[in-house]
Amino acid sequence: xxxxxxxxxxxxPEEMDRRDHLLAVLKGTVESFGYGEIGLPAFEHLxxxxxxxxxxxxGQMYNFTDKNGRNLALRPELxxxxxxxxxxxxxxxxxPQKLYYFGNCFRYERPQKGRFREFWQFGVEFIGxxxxxxxAELIAMAVKLMDRSGLRDFQLNIxxxxxxxxxxxxxxxxxxxxxxxxxxxxxxxxxxxxxxLYENGTSAKLVSDILSLLDVTxxxxxxxxxxxxxxxxxxxxxxxxxxxxxxxWLVIMGIDKFNIDLGVVRGLDxxxxxxxxxEAPMLGAEKQxxxxxxxxxxxxxxxxxxxxxxxxxxxxxxxxxxxNQGYVFRAKRLDLFLVPVSPDDIQYTVGVANSLRTxxxxxxxxxxxxxxxxxxxxxxxxxxxxVGIIGENERNRSLVAVKDMNxxxxxSVPEADLVSYLWEGRNSLQT
RNA sequence: GCUGAGAUAGUGUAGCCUGGCAGCAUAUGGGACUGUGGAUCCUCUGGCCCGGGUUCAAAUCCCGGUCUCGGCCCCA
Numbered sequence: 001x002x003x004x005x006x007x008x009x010x011x012x013p014e015e016m017d018r019r020d021h022l023l024a025v026l027k028g029t030v031e032s033f034g035y036g037e038i039g040l041p042a043f044e045h046l047x048x049x050x051x052x053x054x055x056x057x058x059g060q061m062y063n064f065t066d067k068n069g070r071n072l073a074l075r076p077e078l079x080x081x082x083x084x085x086x087x088x089x090x091x092x093x094x095x096p097q098k099l100y101y102f103g104n105c106f107r108y109e110r111p112q113k114g115r116f117r118e119f120w121q122f123g124v125e126f127i128g129x130x131x132x133x134x135x136a137e138l139i140a141m142a143v144k145l146m147d148r149s150g151l152r153d154f155q156l157n158i159x160x161x162x163x164x165x166x167x168x169x170x171x172x173x174x175x176x177x178x179x180x181x182x183x184x185x186x187x188x189x190x191x192x193x194x195x196x197l198y199e200n201g202t203s204a205k206l207v208s209d210i211l212s213l214l215d216v217t218x219x220x221x222x223x224x225x226x227x228x229x230x231x232x233x234x235x236x237x238x239x240x241x242x243x244x245x246x247x248x249w250l251v252i253m254g255i256d257k258f259n260i261d262l263g264v265v266r267g268l269d270x271x272x273x274x275x276x277x278x279e280a281p282m283l284g285a286e287k288q289x290x291x292x293x294x295x296x297x298x299x300x301x302x303x304x305x306x307x308x309x310x311x312x313x314x315x316x317x318x319x320x321x322x323x324n325q326g327y328v329f330r331a332k333r334l335d336l337f338l339v340p341v342s343p344d345d346i347q348y349t350v351g352v353a354n355s356l357r358t359x360x361x362x363x364x365x366x367x368x369x370x371x372x373x374x375x376x377x378x379x380x381x382x383x384x385x386x387v388g389i390i391g392e393n394e395r396n397r398s399l400v401a402v403k404d405m406n407x408x409x410x411x412s413v414p415e416a417d418l419v420s421y422l423w424e425g426r427n428s429l430q431t
Numbered sequence: 432g433c434u435g436a437g438a439u440a441g442u443g444u445a446g447c448c449u450g451g452c453a454g455c456a457u458a459u460g461g462g463a464c465u466g467u468g469g470a471u472c473c474u475c476u477g478g479c480c481c482g483g484g485u486u487c488a489a490a491u492c493c494c495g496g497u498c499u500c501g502g503c504c505c506c507a
Binding site: 003004053054057060077079080110284285286312341373375376378379380387389392 | 466467480503504507
């Protein structure tokens with residue numbers, strides 16, 4: 001017997017039904033904002049990813065050499081491919097461009113709850129504008145994705161890298177120290193940060209200012225408190241004003257419950273200004289469900305400088321969070337299961353099934369020639385809304401004996417009326 | 432990469448400590464029941480993760496591997 005490779009999953013029809021349902025909600029939501037879907041290859045040149053994230057990530061990727069000696073890798077995420085696509089083919093389209101994608105990604109990591117070696121990402125990229133309004137819309141859309149999915153308990157954290165970076169730049173930290181400082185901030189290792197700053201000759205006043213900046217977490221009211229910083233650091237006026245505007249638009253868009261956290265750093269250094277993440281606390285160690293912000297990758301890939309922002313959400317984690325929350329998914333139901341009573345009835349039954357299927361109904365029929373009782377039991381186990389029985393009586397008068405499997409009521413329906421009868425049934429059952 | 436727990440029919444489990452015919456529930460197939468589902472009863476099929484060791488004898492004890500579930504590391 002051959003087992004499933006580690007960190008991969010099989011999905012039953014019921015699971016795929018849920019995944020399709022969630023995906024339809026996500027697609028519908030971003031499309032309502034004017035986003036269009038793109039398709040991307042499952043593997044790329046290894047260089048695409050090392051260029052983006054450094055050679056260190058090779059250890060966490062499925063990379064291989066093909067028969068012609070090319071160094072390739074299964075995609076670990078989709079932003080890099082999107083940016084490559086943009087640089088290759090999309091640079092001359094009208095801006096801004098709103099793109100979204102959904103696809104499987106691969107990472108060679110140790111599987112655990114909410115983390116698999118093959119997993120699915122849904123994401124968007126916004127190319128060609130960096131107005132505060134556009135960034136607010138991006139965040140608002142991410143929140144709307146959670147709401148429309150049915151997720152109740154989640155938290156939005158928003159950070160703004162330029163604020164910290166401006167203050168850090170004033171210190172005159174060498175680039176290497178700046179990078180490790182950001183890492184320490186991301187890890188919330190305040191003591192380590194303090195030591196690093198002092199080692200680099202930062203004054204006590206600056207250190208305490210930075211630490212107080214990191215302390216800034218909380219609601220929208222913190223924006224006013226930050227105004228005090230502007231007196232000491234005039235360079236902050238521009239980023240602070242932009243950050244304020246983003247938050248302002250967010251409130252206008254109906255998003256007023258968010259947490260401002262200047263310590264949100266999001267790992268790598270191609271993130272530039274505004275960054276955000278959404279987490280679902282119920283998920284434990286792998287609680288981050290969505291993350292994104294402003295970044296700069298296009299020049300790195302050889303394109304003209306352009307404003308880019310976006311986010312990706314972990315499809316599997318979102319689904320897991322919904323399941324943990326007890327969300328009830330609406331299952332696709334078979335509309336009608338047809339049972340021919342005797343072999344003589346099969347031809348008529350097949351004809352009925354065919355015309356109903358053409359009308360867009362979900363119809364199955366007894367294919368094994370079992371008796372009516374057995375066939376009904378099977379139809380019941382399929383979850384069919386109705387079972388239709390066809391015997392000599394029905395065949396001779398162009399009827400179907402339709403039994404409502406919920407109420408148990410049965411009536412003879414003329415073949416010509418079946419389509420409307422079943423559609424009515426489907427609509428009333430699913431409201 | 433570190434660390435803890437675990438793996439027994441399709442699914443869920445008992446047995447393991449203290450070695451001695453692998454049991455139960457449920458699902459699937461067949462039947463009771465040849466024009467009416469969910470119930471009941473009977474019945475067939477189906478299993479000790481893989482490899483090695485100890486032993487007269489291993490699901491059980493020992494070693495290695497694989498996989499799963501957690502907690503870290505990482506998380507583009």
